[in-house]
Each structure stands twice: as structure tokens, then as C-alpha cells.
Amino acid sequence: xxxxxxxxxxxxxxxxxxxxxxxxxxxxxxxxxxxxxxxxxxxxxxxxxxxxxxxxxxxxxxxxxxxxxxxxxxxxxxxxxxxxxxxxxxxxxxxxxxxxxxxxxxxxxxxxxxxxxxxxxxxxxxxxxxxxxxxxxxxxxxxxxxxxxxxxxxxxxxxxxxxxxxxxxxxxxxxxxxxxxxxxxxxxxxxxxxxxxxxxxxxxxxxxxxxxxxxxxxxxxxxxxxxxxxxxxxxxxxxxxxxxxxxxxxxxxxxxxxxxxxxxxxxxxxxxxxxxxxxxxxxxxxxxxxxxxxxxxxxxxxxx
Amino acid sequence: xxxxxxxxxxxxxxxxxxxxxxxxxxxxxxxxxxxxxxxxxxxxxxxxxxxxxxxxxxxxxxxxxxxxxxxxxxxxxxxxxxxxxxxxxxxxxxxxxxxxxxxxxxxxxxxxxxxxxxxxxxxxxxxxxxxxxxxxxxxxxxxxxxxxxxxxxxxxxxxxxxxxxxxxxxxxxxxxxxxxxxxxxxxxxxxxxxxxxxxxxxxxxxxxxxxxxxxxxxxxxxxxxxxxxxxxxxxxxxxxxxxxxxxxxxxxxxxxxxxxxxxxxxxxxxxxxxxxxxxxxxxxxxxxxxxxxxxxxxxxxxxx
Numbered sequence: 001x002x003x004x005x006x007x008x009x010x011x012x013x014x015x016x017x018x019x020x021x022x023x024x025x026x027x028x029x030x031x032x033x034x035x036x037x038x039x040x041x042x043x044x045x046x047x048x049x050x051x052x053x054x055x056x057x058x059x060x061x062x063x064x065x066x067x068x069x070x071x072x073x074x075x076x077x078x079x080x081x082x083x084x085x086x087x088x089x090x091x092x093x094x095x096x097x098x099x100x101x102x103x104x105x106x107x108x109x110x111x112x113x114x115x116x117x118x119x120x121x122x123x124x125x126x127x128x129x130x131x132x133x134x135x136x137x138x139x140x141x142x143x144x145x146x147x148x149x150x151x152x153x154x155x156x157x158x159x160x161x162x163x164x165x166x167x168x169x170x171x172x173x174x175x176x177x178x179x180x181x182x183x184x185x186x187x188x189x190x191x192x193x194x195x196x197x198x199x200x201x202x203x204x205x206x207x208x209x210x211x212x213x214x215x216x217x218x219x220x221x222x223x224x225x226x227x228x229x230x231x232x233x234x235x236x237x238x239x240x241x242x243x244x245x246x247x248x249x250x251x252x253x254x255x256x257x258x259x260x261x262x263x264x265x266x267x268x269x270x271x272x273x274x275x276x277x278x279x280x281x282x283x284x285x286x287x288x289x290x291x292x293x294x295x296x297x298x299x300x301x302x303x304x
Numbered sequence: 305x306x307x308x309x310x311x312x313x314x315x316x317x318x319x320x321x322x323x324x325x326x327x328x329x330x331x332x333x334x335x336x337x338x339x340x341x342x343x344x345x346x347x348x349x350x351x352x353x354x355x356x357x358x359x360x361x362x363x364x365x366x367x368x369x370x371x372x373x374x375x376x377x378x379x380x381x382x383x384x385x386x387x388x389x390x391x392x393x394x395x396x397x398x399x400x401x402x403x404x405x406x407x408x409x410x411x412x413x414x415x416x417x418x419x420x421x422x423x424x425x426x427x428x429x430x431x432x433x434x435x436x437x438x439x440x441x442x443x444x445x446x447x448x449x450x451x452x453x454x455x456x457x458x459x460x461x462x463x464x465x466x467x468x469x470x471x472x473x474x475x476x477x478x479x480x481x482x483x484x485x486x487x488x489x490x491x492x493x494x495x496x497x498x499x500x501x502x503x504x505x506x507x508x509x510x511x512x513x514x515x516x517x518x519x520x521x522x523x524x525x526x527x528x529x530x531x532x533x534x535x536x537x538x539x540x541x542x543x544x545x546x547x548x549x550x551x552x553x554x555x556x557x558x559x560x561x562x563x564x565x566x567x568x569x570x571x572x573x574x575x576x577x578x579x580x581x582x583x584x585x586x587x588x589x590x591x592x593x594x595x596x597x598x599x600x601x602x603x604x605x606x607x608x
Binding site: 073097121122123124125126131140141143176179180181183184185186187188189190191192193194195196197198199200201202204205207209210211212213214215216217218219220221222223224225226227229230232233234236237240243244246247249250251253254257258261262264266269270272273274275276277278279280281282283286288289290293294295296297 | 377401425426427428429430435444445447480483484485487488489490491492493494495496497498499500501502503504505506508509511513514515516517518519520521522523524525526527528529530531533534536537538540541544547548550551553554555557558561562565566568570573574576577578579580581582583584585586587590592593594597598599600601
């Protein structure tokens, strides 16, 4: 296993990794760096890592695992800046939400290092050094996308590392990862960002009314539309092809439902709406969501 | 206040009204009817109302408030069928999610009765006689849309009734209600139904993968896409004009974001994504959602 993990970028992901290592891998030393001095201060206060450094070079010194936790489009530049400082035998990994373009950027920036990209499918709508918590990865998936030829021993160590943090690891091809995540994560975020924007621009309905009556469904979308704007800008750009492909399918399906509403084709609507229930059932059966109505927030809202 | 409330349709809404009356208005008698014999059996087992009747006529006899809790497009037919049985001085109301077309249908079906439509903005993804619970309306809005000329005393009594069940009442014009709900509830449901359908039809990504990695955002959409298909078919048809108007705006906004992704206009994406955070903040400040990350389900998922 690793002795010293360096974390570059101390936001929700980086901070949670630091806290998770302290909680579940107490023998492992951690160091970290964030480009923002204010974030480094918060990281020190919250003790996200053992040692918060004032440069990335200092943070990666003597590390045997370096995890880049910066927005996808920054990965290449950050890696290139640290190339000479990262120990030659260190394993480099990341937490980027898109994998093919990040893997290519890292391979190009670090031609002489071993790079094995990864993506923990875990997060909340909160971001920054205040947002992390040790159990973020527990009972969540972590998708590892090793290049074709890789060091199998290091790969095993990286898998064991994520498992120690509570995740279940899947090995996947980077391109396939990008398609899967485009539909399960990127497209939902794009749709949520869109509808929240649409609702706030209306003339006929005030923003106050939108907020007031949001329990009818809208509030579910606002949660993911509150996610980190920098990261999401980068996700859409770095996974552009898969996102645009999925968006095209979505638009076709939406147009078909729009037409069914216009011509009042109740049967087509009913058939579609009945089909979608089954997916919810499977998600709950596989433990991927809370089965309680309203995600359990009813318990919080009222006194049921 | 009312002495005897008759509830027609004993699903999530009707059942919850019955249970809420027993809990918060213990002096009031309740009777109820559901077109499905199986639902009536469940209603009897769960004691959703004091007396479950085998006909609607029997249920409304001697009632001074009749609440129709059937799908929007069935309102007119159901009301017409009960016209001769509903006492002449009874107030008739409903819980339909669209108001203009329902109000028109009820006014036409019951020309000699006093009708004051209402819409409790409360629900869960569950439906049927098993789904109701007494606190469904607590801390939720109930929008009442009286016709221009109405009996103000009866209106006051209806408002007091919903307040006794825990709701906060707003009086609104039916057309405006339909626009507000089109954006806060109907469009979100349509989008959610669409994306869940799109995801289940892909060839490149299996349904198993969609379910497995749904925590990346997709699972939030599956909750509302599991709502009652009959009711939602009727909502879209009965509020067609407002839904199509809002959908048009949404599509324009989505196309603009799609273009920004295609041309990699990071600045446009960032600007949009930053703006949408503010709405989430307001929803939480106004107590319309749970402030905990992931709606608080993180507490359930892991051990944070």
C-alpha cells in the first residue's frame, strides 16, 4: 500500500480523500496543495491533510501516490507543472468526471510517469474545502480506467486504496466510461442547469413563485444545478462528444412527447410514463437510492 | 366548518385527506368512494375514511363538502355522474394539478352547485390507496382558485379546512396557477420522464450500468418519473397550452447550451451554471427543501 499520498486540489473530492485516509487508513501520511490561498487556509483549519503545502512541488515531494483533484480541463496543465517534482516511481491518478480526454492530457503531460486515471462516482451539490467529509466514498462506485498496458501491481494497489476508502471499484475502458457517465450524470446535470435557468428567466411567473411552489418537482432539479460551475463547465467540454450524442437522443424523445401532448395522444403518454417506473424500482433494489418517499426528506419536512 | 366530508377517489391525495381529517379534525365525519373495488378494500383496511361506500352516490349523501380526487381528465365525467346525488347546498372542490380546464369541466358538469377548485401542492412519487399519510399537507401550499363570483363564506370555510390539515393557502387565478405549475411541476416531470426513457433505450450503455451509476445525478430524476402515469397523462393534456409554452422556452435554452458545448464556449457555460446556484439557495432559505447535501439521504447511504 502507499505510504504518502499527495492531493493536488483540496475541494470536495480532494478534501474528502484526505479526511477518508485519516479515518480509514490511519498509517498513511498525506500532504496537499490548492491553488487558492484561501482554500489552503480552510484546509489547514479543517486538517484535510496532514500537511498543507504552499506549492504543489512541495506537496508531491516523496509521495508514492499523487491524486489530481482539479477540474478536468486543468488536469494537463497542472500535471505538466508538477512533472519534474513528482517522484519517478510515484503512481499518478485523478478524480476527473470524464476520462478519455483527461487520460490523454495526463499521458501527454507525464510521458515518463505511470498514470492510472480514476473516477469516484460520488459527490454532493456542495463544493470547496468546506464541503468534504470522510464517508463521501462509502458504498459508492469508483471507476478505474487503466491504459492498455499498465503496471498490474500498482493497479491492484490503487484498487485496494479506493476500497479502503469505502468504494467498490470497477475497471472500465475510458471511452465506455465517458458514454456511461454522459447518460447517468452529465446529461442530467445539463438538463437540470437548463430548466433552472429557464424558470428564472420567465416574465409571466415570478422567481418568488418558482421558489415558493418548487415542491411540485422543480426543487429536485435545483440540487444538482447548484453543483460547482467550474467543474461542470470542464466536464461538458472534456466529454463533449458523448454529451452531444446523448443530448441528441434526449431531444428526439422530448420532441416525441411534445407531439403526443399537442395531439393529446393519451395512450402514448401513458405507455411512456408507465415504463419509467421500473427503472426507479431497480435503482432502489440495488441500493443506489433511498426508498423513502421524497428521498426521505418528508421525515424532515413534516412530522410523518 | 364542515360536518361531513365526502372524498371521491381514494389514492394518495384522497387517502391522505381522509387520514388528515381524522388526525387534525377529529369531529368531522368522512365517507369515501373509489371506482376500483381493490382500492376500496385497501381503503377499508387502512381506515382512510370512516365509511368506504360501494357507490359514489352513497358516499356524497348528506355531505357538506365533496372533494373530487380523481385524475384531471376524469373530473368532469365523475362530477356529472354525481350531479343528482350531491346535496344542493354542498360545496364541491377538488385536488387537480391543473386548474383552468378542471374548473371549466366542473362548472359545466355542476351548473347548480357551488364549486371552488383547489390544488394542494403536495405529493410523493407513490400513488394509490397504500400511499397516503396524514401529514402529507403539513407545511405545504394549497392553491385555491375560486371563480370570479363565489360564496365568500364557503371560500373562508374551505381555506380554514386546508389550514386545519396543515397547509398554507394561497388564492390565485386559475390561468396563473396553470402557468406557475407548468414551470414548477409539470415541465420538471416531463423532462424527468423523458430522460429516464432515453436512458433505458440506449444500445451502447446497458440498463444495468444506468442503474449502477445512477448516483451521479440520474437517480434524482427517476424519483419523479416514478409518479402515477394516469394522473400525469391527464395533467399534460389538461394543461397543454401552458406546458407547451414552457417547453418551448426550455428547448430554446437547451439549444443555446448545446451550442456552447459544441463550440467549447466555457465562459457562456460558466455564467449559466453560476446563476442557477442562487435559486437553490433561495429554496432552502424559504424552507422549501432540505438543506442537507443529497437531500439528507447521505445520512442514510453512508455513515456521515
